[in-house]
Amino acid sequence: MRFFNGNWKRKLVGPWTGRRVLFFAVLLGVALGWLSFRAVDRLGMPVRTGTNEIGGSYRLMTVSNDTVTEGDFLGRWTLIWFFDTSCPRSVCVPTLNVLSETVHDLAAAHISAAALAVTLDPMHDDSDRLKSYVLGTAPEVRPLTAAPRVIENMAREFHAPDEMMTGADGARYHRPAPRIVIMDPHGGYAGTADADMQAAALVERVRTLAGRH
Missing domain, CATH: 3.40.30.10 (Glutaredoxin)
Structure with missing residues (x-):
């Protein structure tokens, strides 16, 4: 027995409208921001070396x-x-x-x-x-x-x-x-x-x- 016709994927996913793209972009930004916060919380503010052979920002x-x-x-x-x-x-x-x-x-x-x-x-x-x-x-x-x-x-x-x-x-x-x-x-x-x-x-x-x- 066939429960789904050939259009089921299109109905589930739907078109990638501007609003949907914006929603996923915001969601991704929030996730990356949370991961960055957890890294800083665990590691402390990083020391950036820049172009120095020794030393960096502190x-x-x-x-x-x-x-x-x-x-x-x-x-x-x-x-x-x-x-x-x-x-x-x-x-x-x-x-x-x-x-x-x-x-x-x-x-x-x-x-x-x-x-x-x-x-x-x-x-x-x-x-x-x-x-x-x-x-x-x-x-x-x-x-x-x-x-x-x-x-x-x-x-x-x-x-x-x-x-x-x-x-x-x-x-x-x-x-x-x-x-x-x-x-x-x-x-x-x-x-x-x-x-x-x-x-x-x-x-x-x-x-x-x-x-x-």
């Missing part, structure tokens, strides 16, 4: 809960270093001091610079810990944090290590970045410097990159 939080991005540092040489506050002070504080001294000395040479110290342990390093660890000894350095996934993405883009260390007292901490990333005033990657470099050498490194040596 959105971080200051110890005053203000938001900063790479755009806030355009026009300045930016020195970016990764650490956490569980790092033994004898290991990490010297680099923070060098960064702070470098920014001060570059200003004296009429070269505008900013130094950013980004925590690798945002779940542990709250604003009070960051202020106490960084600003007490290196006032020219800006301690920054963000959601864990954002920090993970940024550390990867800036080639920071993903490795845990054990201090002499048995405390665990993230291995600090062995190199400081230098971004030029246009936000592009300019080079790196050893994290154990002295301030005078780091100043000369930036002056060379700026064509001011």
Whole structure:
């Protein structure tokens, strides 16, 4: 027995009118938007590499809960270093001091610079810990944090290590970045410097990159 004639498909689907096309386009847009929202919710805002060999766009939080991005540092040489506050002070504080001294000395040479110290342990390093660890000894350095996934993405883009260390007292901490990333005033990657470099050498490194040596 034949229940359907040859026109059943046409009756079920119907013509693709402008209204029907618009409906399915809106439905698809809603679905894609929901999937994008779920991805951002799970992964955090992505770090966009752009054309840089190292580095990319980022959105971080200051110890005053203000938001900063790479755009806030355009026009300045930016020195970016990764650490956490569980790092033994004898290991990490010297680099923070060098960064702070470098920014001060570059200003004296009429070269505008900013130094950013980004925590690798945002779940542990709250604003009070960051202020106490960084600003007490290196006032020219800006301690920054963000959601864990954002920090993970940024550390990867800036080639920071993903490795845990054990201090002499048995405390665990993230291995600090062995190199400081230098971004030029246009936000592009300019080079790196050893994290154990002295301030005078780091100043000369930036002056060379700026064509001011």
